[in-house]
Ligand code: 4AD
């Protein structure tokens with residue numbers, strides 16, 4: 001029985017076996033208390049060893065980190081902090097852990113734990129994070145399944161650069177260190193992936209659109225890869241993305257879907273991960289106490305999550321956002337490191353100002369300048385107050401995170417799309433299959449991508465994206 005289940009049993013003195021890893025062992029004159037955790041829940045089960053029941057030889061082997069099985073009777077606990085405990089009659093030691101075991105019962109820094117990535121799963125913090133990550137992934141599938149979407153598996157190895165940003169990892173069939181070179185010294189790509197130039201996907205969107213223009217409502221949920229060398233707390237080289245794509249949706253429908261979906265998964269975590277969230281909230285409160293007063297967050301983790309679930313996201317255009325940012329500038333003072341002007345790609349300092357200082361809630365920014373967005377976005381016929389051409393793009397910005405979602409209505413007009421493809425320098429031959437969907441039964445459609453780790457970052461309140469994925473891939477981190 002898992003510890004989670006044992007803790008829910010009636011303490012009727014029935015025989016029970018608990019297996020797990022020792023978190024602490026405390027001894028008194030003639031009684032020993034051992035706390036065991038098996039990862040099924042944040043809580044431990046306590047085993048009580050009365051004098052003389054277990055041999056000294058075995059007790060000596062039971063130290064923090066050891067793996068054991070305790071057999072005994074389940075009784076109501078007299079001590080504070082737990083309702084049941086096991087009166088041990090037998091203990092089997094599966095594996096000892098000597099004093100070099102790094103996860104001793106004290107607070108370790110996250111930097112230290114990142115260096116011990118193979119063992120950090122055994123801590124309360126990472127146990128909580130990865131259980132929440134699981135719950136969020138399950139909620140994603142549940143949401144889309146319940147709303148009539150089909151889970152479409154798009155390729156990991158692909159010949160197209162969906163975002164056109166040139167940040168792809170090449171895939172090849174070359175033998176290690178023996179890339180065949182052409183006469184001019186460049187790599188001979190005719191020998192790349194069975195004669196074709198391919199990379200790891202940056203997004204399943206283009207393939208997802210093929211599915212949506214037949215099945216109407218699809219979503220992808222898979223690993224994506226970006227060879228951007230950004231050493232930040234928000235970027236990974238390998239991250240998971242959820243990309244719904246829907247036929248007959250315009251930008252407005254897309255925004256409604258994004259808001260409803262994000263609120264649903266956060267609510268799911270609030271309802272199903274209460275213990276883990278309470279643990280992380282407490283941890284965060286302690287961390288906040290060590291910060292200077294005005295750097296402390298105003299809301300606790302749970303209040304922040306509830307606030308997002310219960311309030312409407314603010315929806316404004318890029319042009320309006322730029323006006324707000326320009327107006328916010330105090331006289332004679334530099335407000336931002338990067339100056340704001342219509343046409344710039346908003347930096348994270350600008351996004352954070354809008355979300356954290358101005359609106360104090362999630363914001364959906366729409367109708368961006370065409371030149372700073374991907375080729376596939378639908379062009380606005382009416383630019384509103386914008387001084388230049390815009391596209392039906394939308395970015396969802398979250399407090400403490402910045403961009404959590406990027407999406408758009410897609411260009412469905414063949415001529416306009418082809419012109420845009422040529423303008424940005426993509427060879428139409430390379431995406432002929434994508435262009436053909438606009439020749440045969442084209443339809444208005446929209447979609448977006450949610451960075452899964454950025455969602456987990458928000459829900460867990462952690463500060464670094466490398467702490468919310470089991471095996472982070474970022475510059476200088478790939479031990480296994
Ligand atoms: O804004 P992006 O680049 O959009 C796309 O890839 C579109 N094809 C999505 C679509 O319309 N179907 O990426 C989408 C989201 C971002 O908002 C961000 O949350 C996340 O993916 N993201 C990253 N997360 C972690 N590390 C990185 N390097 C990321 N790059 C993007």
Ligand code: MG
Pocket residue numbers: 403405406
């Ligand atoms: Mg984006």
